Amino acid sequence: QVQLVESGGGLVQPGGSLRLSCAASGFTLDDYAIGWFRQAPGKEREGVSCISVSSDGRTYYKDSVKGRFTISRDSSKNAVYLQMNSLKPEDTAVYFCAAEAMITTVQAMCVMPPFDYELWGQGTQVTVSS
Numbered sequence: 001q002v003q004l005v006e007s008g009g010g011l012v013q014p015g016g017s018l019r020l021s022c023a024a025s026g027f028t029l030d031d032y033a034i035g036w037f038r039q040a041p042g043k044e045r046e047g048v049s050c051i052s053v054s055s056d057g058r059t060y061y062k063d064s065v066k067g068r069f070t071i072s073r074d075s076s077k078n079a080v081y082l083q084m085n086s087l088k089p090e091d092t093a094v095y096f097c098a099a100e101a102m103i104t105t106v107q108a109m110c111v112m113p114p115f116d117y118e119l120w121g122q123g124t125q126v127t128v129s130s
Helices: 106-111
Strands: 003-007 010-012 018-025 033-039 046-051 059-061 069-074 079-084 093-100 124-128
Touching: 003 093, 018 033, 018 093, 018 124, 033 069, 033 079, 033 106, 046 069, 046 079, 046 106, 059 069, 059 106, 079 093
Parallel strands: 010 124
Antiparallel strands: 003 018, 018 079, 033 046, 033 093, 046 059, 069 079, 093 124
């Protein structure tokens, strides 16, 4: 079964950290560009960070998360991670990962809607609150 499964969300205080995981089954994640997106209540889905295929490795970050979030791959686990540090209340959202075999650039993957990528996970809730 081809699918993406996110995990690692939760409730954290401002300034705290979480690591989100996007695990793939049924296909090799290294062959796909991966994006982390988030959607807060009443807001549009937005791209947070994207990484190109494993052989390229380019990354993109939304300005508001630069220096705080890091996207990475673990080929041995067929997974992509989003390390989130110095979390802020405005980071609260449902976070999704998406996989796409053919992209133009990682920036385009993250910033150009409609974000109709091949595969999406079910999402994981991140809540940043004291």
